[in-house]
Amino acid sequence: MASKPNLFHSLVLFIILVAFFLLGMIYQQRKIVREEKELASVKERLKTMSMLEPDVGDSMRELQPAMAKLWYANKYKNYPLALYEVKEIKEIVETVEVLKPVVNSVDVAMVLSNMVNTPVADMETALRRHDDKKFIKSYAQTISTCNACHQMTGFGFNRIIVPTAPPVVNQDWRPATSAIRAKSKTK
Numbered sequence: 001m002a003s004k005p006n007l008f009h010s011l012v013l014f015i016i017l018v019a020f021f022l023l024g025m026i027y028q029q030r031k032i033v034r035e036e037k038e039l040a041s042v043k044e045r046l047k048t049m050s051m052l053e054p055d056v057g058d059s060m061r062e063l064q065p066a067m068a069k070l071w072y073a074n075k076y077k078n079y080p081l082a083l084y085e086v087k088e089i090k091e092i093v094e095t096v097e098v099l100k101p102v103v104n105s106v107d108v109a110m111v112l113s114n115m116v117n118t119p120v121a122d123m124e125t126a127l128r129r130h131d132d133k134k135f136i137k138s139y140a141q142t143i144s145t146c147n148a149c150h151q152m153t154g155f156g157f158n159r160i161i162v163p164t165a166p167p168v169v170n171q172d173w174r175p176a177t178s179a180i181r182a183k184s185k186t187k
């Protein structure tokens with residue numbers, strides 16, 4: 001007598017379980033679809049960001065005018081400008097260090113940081129001492145490092161030289177004596 005309702009109960013229980021299982025499946029499925037959509041949008045954003053990310057070439061195109069301006073700043077004894085350009089060179093190198101590029105199995109960041117630690121540091125010392133001879137020597141050593149790395153990385157056709165003309169025509173290389181005077185007045 002009791003077996004009939006038992007079978008009925010079991011059937012109901014089974015149906016409820018199946019219903020829960022199906023609901024669970026539907027929920028999981030929706031979650032997967034949602035996550036896939038999110039992943040796709042993250043991938044899209046990463047793609048855009050990597051297109052905006054600076055590459056070694058961008059940094060190089062910044063190094064080039066900084067080096068040229070540095071030459072004219074020293075030539076005209078504009079030491080604040082020269083030291084500013086040295087600082088710029090160091091900052092450009094720092095950007096490359098973050099990217100950790102390896103080109104033609106050359107650790108570009110490592111070679112660049114050696115360049116900053118030796119010939120660029122020597123240029124800075126020379127500028128602080130107003131030592132033109134030492135500056136010219138370390139400037140040449142820096143250029144040698146530029147070109148040595150271009151050779152090693154397979155960009156040897158890219159030869160850097162001491163500038164033969166100013167890199168821009170809208171900048172006065174001479175020290176800003178009037179600006180210095182104005183500054184000392186306010187002190």
Ligand code: HEC
Pocket residue numbers: 055056057060061063064067103107108109111112115142143145146147149150153155158160
């Ligand atoms: C550690 C290696 C390394 C050093 C040091 C280095 N470069 Fe480069 N440079 C490269 C590589 C690699 C490229 C090619 C980058 C690219 O196009 O992807 C390059 C390219 C360039 C370019 C060509 C960019 C263009 O599109 O016109 C210039 C200019 C340049 N470098 C200037 C310099 C100067 C100036 C220095 C020294 C102050 C220097 N580089 C030092 C590795 C180096």
